[in-house]
Amino acid sequence: MSAVAVVPARIRRQRRWLAVSGLVVTIVYLIPVYWMLNTSFKEAGDIFAVPPDLVPLPPTVASYVDAVFSDADIARGLVNSGIIAIGTTLVTLLIALPAAYGLARLQIPLLPVILMLFLIVQMVPSVNLALPMFVLFSSAGLVNSYVGLIIANCALAIPLAVTILRPYYLSVPTEVVEAAKIDGCNEFTAFWRVALPMSRPGMVTVTVISFLGAWGEFVFGLALATDDAIQPITVVLSEITNAYGVRWNDLMAVSAVIALPVIATFIFLQRYVVAGLTEGATKT
Amino acid sequence: MTRIAEERTGTAAVTPPPRLPRRRRNWRGLLFVAPAAIYVAATVVYPLLYNITQSFFDVGMREVTQGGAAFVGLDNYADQFGRPEFWHSLRVSLVYAFGTVAVTFLLGLGLALIFRRFYRGRNILRAVVLIAWVLPTVVSANVWRWLLDGSYGLLNAVLNTLGLVEGDVFWLGRPTTAVIAVILATAWSFGPLAMILLSAGMEGISPTLYEAARIDGASPWQQFRRLTLPLLRPVSLTVILLIFIFTFKTFDTIFLMTGGGPGGATETLPVYAYNEAFAFSRFDTAAVATVVLMVVPIVLSFVYFRAIRSEERA
Incomplete structure (x- = not known):
């Protein structure tokens, strides 16, 4: 042998x-x-x-020097996208983390209805939201504001985040949460001190996906930010396309700068991104 | 949940001490979920319902800014259903979705097969391919525009060198090739997603089945045809439905690559609805288009969830 x-x-x-x-x-x-x-x-x-x-x-x-970093519009677009993406990520984490925990670990009423709601809304085309949002935001004074764009992005990010996070909380053993409660934790502190730290990989995934989703988002930016000052970089890119004409090298440089955070995050956090995106796409 | 509990009590030889009834509902737990549920209700469900009501009113730019839209009943629907452009865009949407699903599935299957067997570096290669999928759409759409450029694009350079075409071909400037181009560009982005899902499905197939097939003298093609494909059916269904839903609602790829042109050849329903609203300020008829646009994915997602349920039960 x-x-x-x-x-x-x-x-x-x-x-x-x-x-x-x-x-x-x-x-x-x-x-x-x-x-x-x-x-x-x-x-x-x-x-x-x-x-x-x-x-x-x-x-x-x-x-890169001439088209990207000396162009005020591009620089502003990048800053705007950063603000929108960070805002979206923070709000999403704040709202989605407890929700995912509640849907996974607490025997809440209406569970199937709420789960179904979060799944169905992920199938809704962005255009279907962008149109009524434009009308509603117009009367609320939210068109051309970071708040409006963050609200819109979160509408997509939160259901996805909940879907991605729920399995992580399902894998936290019930015994651990119960033990925490016996040791004097209430429902909230059991979540905050015990379940939350145990779901760290899920939090990384959701942070990355929410950020990248908002960073690359286009439809809401196009419909809800008509003012140059507030437009995300994706919309700026689409608007300069005609102005650039055949300056393909400049256009590709701007594209590369938009793609850079995505590719970089992907390389370093590949495991989390792939897990999250496939879960989000297929989990029931 | 309840099923598992029943199974447990059914199989347990020793009856455990009676515990709190499992069905007890935790109303306080709703506090955890309420913010998210209310958020989604306010920012997704309400706008969608609002959109449906808009489709029964006469809404132009003036009504959007000042209010006071008049109820017109089904006039907007009659208007849209009587317009050839509407039916045209629905047809384009279906061609685009079916075409993209077909190409994406083949790409995903091919990639999954290439990366199926282990060798050193496989995981890295498989991960690198995924870049195509995570790239923001504005980026990939612009890159494709450049690759397909009639005068200086890479595709024409390659085809000219090979002698397959002569001179400049404006792929995005002709109706048929433009449709094919947007299908290929979309499928390029979704291909790696299909690959991941199909790879996972392939890993679930027991190797002993292939051994048995080999012993029975099945060729690799026969193994693929008679074993892999049939056993991938459930995953394939998932991939096909998901990609269909994703493609049917795709707006940015087409908007950025062709803007719906040339001459409306690639104007899918989302692009049509967007133009109705923002190019022509017809928010009412745009609402009609988006209502139709919503019906297809919702029906399909129900089909999808049903299919998954029955799969899980099986």
């Missing part, structure tokens, strides 16, 4: 072949992302080269 598992040559060959095809497929699939970065590092004149240069040599950060 040999203790060392020897991988047969046939399997090794098969694996190598699979690894190569996996690599090729991944590269091909992400050509659009590469092309965005490639173009963003090109000189204005080089983007019209036929055939196009596959590598921007020498790479230049001119687009």
Whole structure:
């Protein structure tokens, strides 16, 4: 009996072949992302080269310097998106954390109805909310305000957050919560001191997803922020598209800056993002 | 919950001491849930209902800012259902949704198969592909516009080099190719999501089934055709319904890539509704369009939840 598992040559060959095809497929699939970065590092004149240069040599950060960081509109858009995304994340955490706990751990009445409500609203098209919100917010003076945009973003973020968080609380053993109550915790302190710390991975997931969701959100920004001063970067990008015309390198630089926080968070917190998004998409 | 409790008491040989009745409702617990429930009711349910009422009134920009809209009954519905543009956009929406579902499913299945067997680096590759999915739509839509650009786009450069096309082809400027382009761009974003779900489904298939199939002399294709595909049916149903719902409500990809053009060729229902409201200030007929827009995903989500329930029971 040999203790060392020897991988047969046939399997090794098969694996190598699979690894190569996996690599090729991944590269091909992400050509659009590469092309965005490639173009963003090109000189204005080089983007019209036929055939196009596959590598921007020498790479230049001119687009980033000129189009992104010297442009007041872009800078303001980035700040606006940051404010909206942070606000959305905070409000979402504040409201969704106790709700998810309540729906998971407390035998509350109307449970199936509330669960169904949170699931169905995730299927609602953003346009369906953006139109009535515009009308309602107009009379409430909330159009062109951070508050209005945060309210709108939370309408999408909170149901998703509750759906993602509930399984984390379901996995907190009932005994632990009961023990806390015997030790003198009431319903709220049992949640705050015991269940909340135990659901930290879920909180990270929800924080990331709420932030990224609001950061990339477009429809609400388009409908509810007609004033340049309040527009998120996604809307600014869509508005400068025509003005930029064929300045693709600048446009790709702006796109890359919008994508950067998303890709960075994704790389560092991949586990949380993927878990959250798939749960949110499929959990019942 | 109650079912589990029943099963427990049914199988337990020793009867546990009687505990508090499990059905006791925790009304105080509602305090935890109330803020979220009220929030969703106020910011989702109320606007949706309000939107439905709007569809029975005569609402233009003046009424939005000053109020005083007149009740017009079903006039807005009659107006919309009598307009060819409305039916056109509904048709475009369905073509777009079905097309995207088909392409997304094939992409997801292909990716899931490529990453099915383990090898060093597989998990990293599989994770990297997901970038396509997490990219903000404004970004991917703009990148696709650039890739498909008629004069300097990468696609034309490649096709010209291969000799498949001659000169500039404006993919987003022709009706048919524009529809295909928005379908492919949307499917590119959703593909990795389908991959994750299908991968999870494949991991649930017992390897012994494949061993048995191999012993019986089944070729890899036969294994795929007779084993993998049938056993993926439940997950496939989930993927198809979810992607359909997601695509049917997609607004930004099309709005940013084509704006609904050329000549309305890619004007799906969400884009149509948005234009009715914000380009023409017809908030009433826009409401009609969004009411129709809402019916399809809601019906489908019911189908989806039913399907999942029966799956879980099985």
